[in-house]
Amino acid sequence: MNWQTISDAMSYVLFTYSGSSITVSQVLQLPLLLLLAWFVVTRIGKLIRRALYKRNVAPDAVHLFSRIYLVIAIAILLVTSLEILNIPIKAFAFVSGAVAIGVGFGAQNIINNFISGWILMWERPIRIGDFLEIGETKGVVESINTRSTLIRRSDGVHMLVPNSHLLENTVTNWTLIDHNSRSTVTVGVAYGSDVELVALLIKQALDEREEIMKVPESSVLFADFGDNALIFDGIFWIYANSEADTRKIRSDIRFRLYQLFSEHGIEIAYPQRDIHIDGAISIERPLR
CATH class of the missing domain: 2.30.30.60 (SH3 type barrels.)
Structure with a gap:
């Protein structure tokens, strides 16, 4: 097989559309060119994202820019591929219309989620x-x-x-504006306890924690007269990235409150019920 035979084979016309001939050479070149172009596009995308991260751009903004860049790159590759094959874009007018009808009937949820995703990335709620x-x-x-x-x-x-x-x-x-989050630790003490001392001990436990913000200042509220306890709320603000951070701080505060109450003789209340029985109680002895 000589070079002329190969050249003739590559120049063989597979089909013709609107006066444009599609040869074997064009069909074989297209995947290689697309692969090379996609490699270049992805590499440029990584370099751009790396540069944006170095400039301390927000991750969601970088994500949005990457999506826009990818869509534009795919559109350019698609148009370029059609130009290489000498296929006009209007040739897909009928196909695009059929696809649009199919999307309207069978892929409403997919399109809805797709548009919603772009709204989330653009508006950034x-x-x-x-x-x-x-x-x-x-x-x-x-x-x-x-x-x-x-x-x-x-x-x-x-x-x-x-x-x-x-x-x-x-x-x-929780973190749309900032990462500041308010949390509460609730504790009930027995009736008869020194309520002023209880409030001071709760405030002490809150002030000892370095994670708790000084502004706004933490506070203690006498919340209610409960069925079995006097209810107090310790309210504080922290910088938290997740619920786990908040739960950890609340747990540490409860450990400290238990220790302080034990040292000062403050009893943590527990449910109690008084039972009043009217009438005599008869006890039946088992038969022998």
């Missing part, structure tokens, strides 16, 4: 690293994709939430 509360679920956003958002729950389990669900339902974003 939810960002990567935010701590969310969705119903009974709490977790940190790890990524916002075109169809769903990846959330890592407080127990370490990853959860995929459709993007439309985040826009159509009530979502509590």
Whole structure:
């Protein structure tokens, strides 16, 4: 097989469309060119993301820019591929119309989640690293994709939430403005306890914690006269990235309160019930 035979084979016309001939050479060149172009696009994308991270750009902004860059790159590659094959874009007008009809009937949820994902990335009501509360679920956003958002729950389990669900339902974003979070430790002491001493001990336990913010200042409230206890609330603000941080601090405060109450003779209340019996109680002896 000589070079002329190879050249003739590569120049063989596979089909013709609107006066444009598609040869074997064009069909074989296209995958190689696309592979090379995709390699260059991905490398440039990594370099851009690395440069943005060095400039301390927010992760969600970097993610949004990466998505826009990828969409533009894919569009350019698609148009370039059609130019290489000498296929006009209008040739896909009928196909695109059929696809649009199919999407309208069979892929409404997918398109809804896709558009919702772009809205989330553009408006940024939810960002990567935010701590969310969705119903009974709490977790940190790890990524916002075109169809769903990846959330890592407080127990370490990853959860995929459709993007439309985040826009159509009530979502509590604990860290939208900042990471400051208010928390409360509730404790009940026995009736007859020195309430002023109890308040001072709770305030001491709060002030000893370095994690608790000085501004706003922590406070102690005499919350209620309970059925079995005098109820006190210790209210404080902390800088927290997740629910685990808040639970850890509340646990440490409770340990310290138990120690302080024991040292000062303050009894932590527990449920008690007084039973009044009307009438005599008869006890039946077993027959022998």
